[in-house]
Structure formats: C-alpha cells, structure tokens
Amino acid sequence: MRLHNGIDAERLMQMLRQNLIKEQDQWKPKAYNSVDIDTSEVNGNQRDEAVRWMLFLNRRFGFTPETFGLSVSLLDRFHCLVKVRPKYLHCVAISCLYIAAKTLEEEEVIPSTVDLVKISQCSCSVAEILRMELAILNKLSWNSKFVTAVDFLHIIHGLLMNYFPQLLKGLSDMTPSRHLGLLMRRLFCCYSDHRLMTFRPVTLAMTVICLELEQMTPNWLSMVIMVQQMAKIDNEDFIQCREESGRFLTSNKLLPTGYKFSAQKLLPKKSIKRKASILDDEDDIYDGIKRLYNEDSNDVRMSCAKELHQDNQDNFIQMTTVSAN
Structure with a gap:
C-alpha cells in the first residue's frame, strides 16, 4: 500500500472499512510459550529474535515496510497452524520473508533464491527454502495476502x-x-x-x-x-x-x-x-x-526499514553470523 497526499478522507474511510472486514476474516492471535515450558517448540523469545533478524534482512534487500509487516504476519500465522521446532525457525523466517517479497515487491527487487541464501547467511540450502516455502503456502491454502x-x-x-x-x-x-x-x-x-x-x-x-x-x-x-x-x-x-x-x-x-x-x-x-x-x-x-507522499522526485528505491535500523547494522550482522554457524 502506498498512500499519497491526493487521497481524500472518503477514500481512506473506504479503505479502512475494507481492511477491517479482511482483518475480521483473517486474523488469529498467536500466544507463544514462555522460555522454558516446551523446548520442542519455538518460544516467544526465539520468535522475537527471528523477527529482528527478518527486519535486518528486509533492510538489507531494500524491501518496503509493507513486506516486513506481511512477513511477520505469515510467520505468526504459520506458527498458529504448525508446531515449529527451533532448529527450523530461521528457515521458516527467511521463507516467510521471501513469500512476502514475491507478493508485494517489484520483480526487479526480488533476489534469486541463490542470492537470498548467500546474502542472508541463513544456513539453509536453496532446496530447503523452496520446500519450506511450499509447505508454508500449503498450510496457508496459498493465501499470502493478509492485512497488517x-x-x-x-x-x-x-x-x-x-x-x-x-x-x-x-x-x-x-x-x-x-x-x-x-x-x-x-x-x-x-x-x-x-x-x-x-x-x-x-x-x-x-x-x-x-x-x-x-x-x-x-x-x-x-x-x-x-x-x-x-x-x-x-x-x-x-x-x-x-x-x-x-x-x-x-x-x-x-x-x-x-x-x-x-x-x-x-x-x-x-x-x-x-x-x-x-x-x-x-x-x-x-x-x-x-x-x-510524493515529497521527493528521486526515484531511488529505499526501504523504511533500511533507514530506521542502520544504526543496528553491526549487531544484526553479528547475530546473523552466529545463527549461520
């Protein structure tokens, strides 16, 4: 979604009503377990760490804020449907981000799966990401468009x-x-x-x-x-x-x-x-x-996430490297 100054209140109200209807049909809350309750399932702290990593990758690939929001929604929705083991969390997270990018981004911005694996250092193979991507879409009945x-x-x-x-x-x-x-x-x-x-x-x-x-x-x-x-x-x-x-x-x-x-x-x-x-x-x-808002004629593609979290880049790179090892 990209809003501009030219959109009047009536059109915005129509968009709000439409999204509220979609939210009512789509949204399901996900309550994650505490840290030490069940080690066989992803807990809340592990999920939060994965989301921060996804935000770093969203900035790294130059994706839009909408892509990041959708990727987190896909991640939480998948956890509502499947009991995910911690060792698969990074594969699920990167796959959700990839699905969101394919859903919302322009084709020239979306990296190949090979580049995705190489740049993200996710410790997953191309085949594993493709299989996980298919598994997620199957569980979601091939619906990857959620209101966020x-x-x-x-x-x-x-x-x-x-x-x-x-x-x-x-x-x-x-x-x-x-x-x-x-x-x-x-x-x-x-x-x-x-x-x-x-x-x-x-x-x-x-x-x-x-x-x-x-x-x-x-x-x-x-x-x-x-x-x-x-x-x-x-x-x-x-x-x-x-x-x-x-x-x-x-x-x-x-x-x-x-x-x-x-x-x-x-x-x-x-x-x-x-x-x-x-x-x-x-x-x-x-x-x-x-x-x-059309306040700048510069057409260079930039992600809001990129601007917001540049100061945390070194920390995220370190976290990504540790996860890859």
Whole structure:
C-alpha cells in the first residue's frame, strides 16, 4: 500500500472499512510459550529474535515496510497452524520473508533464491527454502495476502492528516512522511515483542498513533476517540495494548519522543524545538518513506526499514553470523 497526499478522507474511510472486514476474516492471535515450558517448540523469545533478524534482512534487500509487516504476519500465522521446532525457525523466517517479497515487491527487487541464501547467511540450502516455502503456502491454502498493522498505520495516519492538517505545524522540520517514518519505527519495534501480537493489527497501529498524539497536542483524546470509533476498536483491548506498548517502547528508548509540549503548538506562528540528538538520528529515517507522499522526485528505491535500523547494522550482522554457524 502506498498512500499519497491526493487521497481524500472518503477514500481512506473506504479503505479502512475494507481492511477491517479482511482483518475480521483473517486474523488469529498467536500466544507463544514462555522460555522454558516446551523446548520442542519455538518460544516467544526465539520468535522475537527471528523477527529482528527478518527486519535486518528486509533492510538489507531494500524491501518496503509493507513486506516486513506481511512477513511477520505469515510467520505468526504459520506458527498458529504448525508446531515449529527451533532448529527450523530461521528457515521458516527467511521463507516467510521471501513469500512476502514475491507478493508485494517489484520483480526487479526480488533476489534469486541463490542470492537470498548467500546474502542472508541463513544456513539453509536453496532446496530447503523452496520446500519450506511450499509447505508454508500449503498450510496457508496459498493465501499470502493478509492485512497488517502497517496497512492500518498508513490509513489512520492519512485520516489524521486529512481531518487535522494543522497537526504537524507546531513541530519544526516535520512533514507527513517524516512523521509517518517515526511512527513506523515504533511499530517495527512492537513487532519484535510476541506479547503485542495477541492484539488486533488495527489496535496495535492505533496504539502507536495514540502514544504519539499524547505528546503532540492537548486535544489528543478527542482525536483518538474519533479514530477508535471509526476503526471499531474495543476500549478494553485498546487500553491494555496502549499500556503494554508504552512500557515496551519506553524500555527501548523510543518514548518519550523528545517533543517539548506547548499549548500553542498547533498554531503555525510558533515552532516546537526538539532534542538535537533525536533530530540527527531521525534525519535519515523518513527518506525511505518520502515516496509515499510524493515529497521527493528521486526515484531511488529505499526501504523504511533500511533507514530506521542502520544504526543496528553491526549487531544484526553479528547475530546473523552466529545463527549461520
């Protein structure tokens, strides 16, 4: 999904309704076991490590945020249907990413299976990935298109920009694409916590936006209630998801954002100063998502995941090498 400034609120509402219907038909929560309960099945911590590795690979291959979101959905859905042993986890993870790429990416971006094995250092053979890919598709009845929290984040953010176009005017050097990039970074972080995957995708996306609005405007509650009603999000689930996501993002130093609150920040005359260190870290975040809003004529293909996690590249390379050995 790629949203642009030209899409009006009516079209966004139609997209929201369609995705809510798909979510109701498709989504199933997956509760992973604790670490020491059953060593014959992938536990939550192992799943989270695999998701972080998938995010690194998503950046490495230049895939879009939508591809990463879909790959995680495929991974969790497959675990709902099959009891996966830990030794097969990396093969399942790389296969889910490959299926998602084939579903959403342009043909010229998708690597060959040989290159996939070589670049990812997944310790799987080409034949093993092809067999696993077939096994996953068979279990999913060859349906690889699922609605994800990434999709809902795009839509809800677009609705906010339509209904409240003045929302970002109080923040210096902030554009819709940059703002969406910041939200995407937090959503990606939430994907790496299996406990948050028990919530509906629309609830998780709305939670990320709620945590942002709380720091941006004193009118955040009315905005949240409006979108919550549009998306038909259960209040109890929403509150629980907001609390757990807030704690997790804070522990990962993604909250608070660094905005300095001002009662007049929605007025165009004043500009809110943000921490210089945060601005420096985020300057390269939103470039990969500019194309969603046509703010840059540069046609170079970039992944939002690539921009968001460059600073963790060395750690992921080390983790990938260890997994391969």
